Amino acid sequence: MMQDPPSVPLLVWWVVAVASTAIFLLFFVPLMPNQRYKTRISLAPLAGITFVAVSSLAKSDGLGVALPIYSSAILAFPLGFLGHRNELREKALEMARDGKQSPENGLSQGLQLQLVLVIVVMVAIGAWFSMSS
Template sequence: MPDKSSPVWWLFAALSAALFLALIFPAMVNGRQKAFVACGPVVALLTALAYSAVYDWSPTELLPAYCGMCLALALGLVGHRKAMRTFMTWKQENPGKPDDEGPDAPWVLQMAFTIPVFLGAAFWYIGNY
C-alpha cells in the first residue's frame, strides 16, 4: 500500500467512486434516485476536503477513509441488487411511507458489517502510516 500522503490515493478514490456508482446505479429505478446516489461520492469528497481545511490536514491523508466508505457501501450491495431494486420501486410507489413498511432490505445487514470493517481498516491505516 502506498503511504497515506501518496498522490496514488487520488486514483484509488476515483476508482472507489466509480465502483460505487457502477454497483448502485442499476438498483435505482428513476432519475431522481440516480441523481441522489450520484451526489454521494461528491458530497463525501467535499466533506473530507472541508475537514482537511478546518483541521489543517492534507486532503490526501483523508482519502483512505473516503475510499473505505465508497467501497463499503458498494460491497454492501453485492448480491442484493434485486432486493434493493424491489425496495426502491416500492419507495417510488409509496412516497412518504416509513421504510419499515416496505419489503425486506437484506442489504442493510450486509452494510452494517462492511461499513465498520472498511472504515475501521481505513482509520487504522491512517493512524499507522
C-alpha cells in the same frame, strides 16, 4: 500490537478514490428506478468528498489522510449491498412508487447487519491507512 500501515503515495490514493467512486456509481445508478433517484445516488460521492475535505481542512489534515477515509467509506456501500442487489432494486422501486419510506419497505435485517458490519470494517481500514500520512 498493531502493525503500521504501508506508506502509499498520494497519486495512488487519487487513483483509488476515483476507482472507488466509479465502483459506487456503477453499482448503484443502474439499480435506481428513475432519473430522480439516479441523480440523488450520483450526488452521494460528492457529499462524501465534501464532508471529508471540510473535515480535513478543519483538522489541518492533508489529502493523505482524507483520501483513504473517503475511498474506504464510499467503497463500503457497494460492498455492504453485495449479494442484495435485487432487494435494493425492489426497495428503491417501492419508495419511488409510494413516494416515501415506510417500515414495510425497509431493508431486511440480514442486509442491515451486513451493511453496518462492512461500513465499520471499511472505515476502520481507511482510518488505519490514513495513519501513515
